[in-house]
Amino acid sequence: MNPRHALLALQAVTSREVAKFLRQGGRLASALVRPLLWLVVFAAGFQNVFGVSIIPPYETYIPYQTYIVPGLLGMVLLFNGMQSSLAMVYDREMGVMRLLLTAPLPRWYLLFCKLLAGTLLSVLQAYVFLIIAALFDVGVPLSGWLYALPVLVLAGMMLGALGLLLSVHVKQLENFAGTMNFVIFPMFFLSPALYPLWKLEESGATVIHFLATWNPFTHAVEAVRFALYGQWSLQSLAIVAGCLAAFFTLAAWGYDPQRGMLKRSGGKPG
Numbered sequence: 576m577n578p579r580h581a582l583l584a585l586q587a588v589t590s591r592e593v594a595k596f597l598r599q600g601g602r603l604a605s606a607l608v609r610p611l612l613w614l615v616v617f618a619a620g621f622q623n624v625f626g627v628s629i630i631p632p633y634e635t636y637i638p639y640q641t642y643i644v645p646g647l648l649g650m651v652l653l654f655n656g657m658q659s660s661l662a663m664v665y666d667r668e669m670g671v672m673r674l675l676l677t678a679p680l681p682r683w684y685l686l687f688c689k690l691l692a693g694t695l696l697s698v699l700q701a702y703v704f705l706i707i708a709a710l711f712d713v714g715v716p717l718s719g720w721l722y723a724l725p726v727l728v729l730a731g732m733m734l735g736a737l738g739l740l741l742s743v744h745v746k747q748l749e750n751f752a753g754t755m756n757f758v759i760f761p762m763f764f765l766s767p768a769l770y771p772l773w774k775l776e777e778s779g780a781t782v783i784h785f786l787a788t789w790n791p792f793t794h795a796v797e798a799v800r801f802a803l804y805g806q807w808s809l810q811s812l813a814i815v816a817g818c819l820a821a822f823f824t825l826a827a828w829g830y831d832p833q834r835g836m837l838k839r840s841g842g843k844p845g
Contacts, residue, residue: 584680585688592692595662606655606700607707610647613769614708618643630771632804641714644705645800646768648723649792651701652731657759659693660738664745683827690735690823697731698724719803726802726812730795733815736822737791743829762792767800791818 596602618640705720745754765787772793775784787793794811801808 580680581684584685585691588685588688589692589695592689592696596696602658603700603703606651606658607704609654610650610704611707613643613647613650614640614711614713630773632801632806637714640711642771643769644708644713644715645803646766646796647708648701648704648727648799649730649766649768649796650763651704652697652727652734652795653759653763653792655697655700656693656731656734656738657741657755658738659689659735660742660745660754663689663739663742664747682830683823686739686827686830687823690732690739693735693738694728694731697735698727701727701731715803716805718805722805723799723802726798729812729815729819730799733791733795733819733822736819736826739826740822740829743826762790765790766793766796768792768796791815794818 618638702720705715708715741754741758765783767787772784772787775787791814794808794814798808798811798815801811
């Protein structure tokens, strides 16, 4: 693979995704409405319902509003990753994917360019949310913004790779709503995004607690939570990295017309 051609492809895919994002004026607002709703409205109502004990990475009691910030950052990454999945389905229906995947570059690299471009937009939106959250004095140290950057990139890539994998199976735009119901919401609510996992274990919900511990999104949220306070959750980082590798490998395999789902379904790569 020619490095110059590879960089040109990355630049072309990224500039296309950024230009498309800028044309869709309401996309940023819609991505921030959900987490801001939780931060401003629901946090006030649940302030006295979910007590947060002193658990790592926290060294003192914290308000519920502060606790949910990492989970809401994960929400931004999760929904944007699924938005990228929707865009892949749309591009396949419109024939854009055929043009992209027939470029004289390895198919996995073209998909990786799409993944990087989507992750860039996810991380930018996450930092816009952090800026808005700072206006509400949520107690996240500014130094944590720098520590969180590589973790947000890793988590965004993992969730984006999941979106790529889902786009292999979602053949029509009409089926995307089912994906939202059966993938996105279970991943979000079966995680420590809105409440600590020890609350589930304490309440006797052992099955739900077990599912939450095996949820990749759980470890993405925990990795971000520790990073915001200058610490590293090595176990969560390893699981997120492993899931990224697995999801992307399966997605690249699925988009290969010689081996993947596109061949078995009788569809075309574009």
